[in-house]
Amino acid sequence: MAIETGKVGAALRDQFPIFEHTTYANSCSQGVLSRRVRAAYEEYLDGWDANGAEWEHWVERAEAARAAFARLLGAEPAEVAVTTSVSQGVSGIVSALDLRARPRIVISEYEFPTVGQIAHAQELRGAEVVHVRPEADGSIRPERFAEAIDERTALVCCTTISYRTGHRHDVAEIARLAHDAGALCLADSYQAIGAIDFDTRALGVDFVTGGTVKYLLASAGLGFLYVRGKLLPGLLPSQTGWFADEDIFKMDISDYSPAADARRFDAGTPPVPNIYAGLAGLSIVEDAGTPAIEEHVRGLTTRLIEGLDELGAQVVTPRDPERRGPLVCVKSTDVRTLVDTLAAARIVCSERDSNLRISLHLYNVDEDVDTILAALARHRHLLA
């Protein structure tokens, strides 16, 4: 089914069968399965069944995914690696850093575990990892990054939107601070991409990573890594694979000659089924358009926060729409019980720390927000 540009919410709800029986507000964990993504998996199976190995077509699909990610990021396809996960992309980046010259890696306290753990793994190569901590209000200010970044810093990692609190960070300012000290800047944007209108050039970062599981509406096993084009000649990842070679089908094992473009950060055989699903999920986001999605989601999160205020709940996520995205976190006295209680009423949310996570996307509508608020009012004692 075609989706008209700007059509979100009720206009495309019937694309997502789960809403026939469930109030789903957990896209920060997994986006909803659409008819289009289901059909894409079928298409993959049909082609495999009909033709056996469709390698040429499958490689073409991987290139289509690279181009789709690039459009979403406002970048060139030559600046995008197709990965299986954020972990692959981040490991590729750090493997290309000269940590002898610059041993410091700065990470925010809100990094997803994989980013923090990969940074600390570099201690085996002599790295020194510095954490930037949040303020009492949960925000992480650029000034705190400034204190941690020095002339020995190779990489600064920040997360565009925190998976733990929903805070949206001043990525452009953090990138500027990194560059002033000669360091590179990575923005893990998994919790943002697909739900906000993303402009990589305006942010000025060197690397952006994310994947298709959440707001890109597809499956596990497909991600991307943006690398600023100008940096590519100077970045040689030692984490690699044959799909990163300058000529994949030469099958040459006499040397390491990576592709000139960001494909040098690809690795092994592309995750073909996930690429079919990913292209379908991305096409929904592209059809609707990220400006319309962002505006729609902003309306929903504002309605939610106003309702939570009326309940006297402690909203952890900033009220300023510029400082949040699709994820709203609210403090709970017993979050496990709260998530289970909501699930029993077929309302799907999730938890991190002691926060209930409610995340809203293009397919959610005002009634979803009202259903969640009514349930929270019934279980008010589980909110702090």
Ligand SMILES: Cc1ncc(COP(=O)(O)O)c(C=O)c1O
């Ligand atoms: C901010 C963020 N980064 C990374 C990931 C996942 O990383 P990977 O693709 O390596 O599993 C997630 C999702 O679970 C996430 O929320």
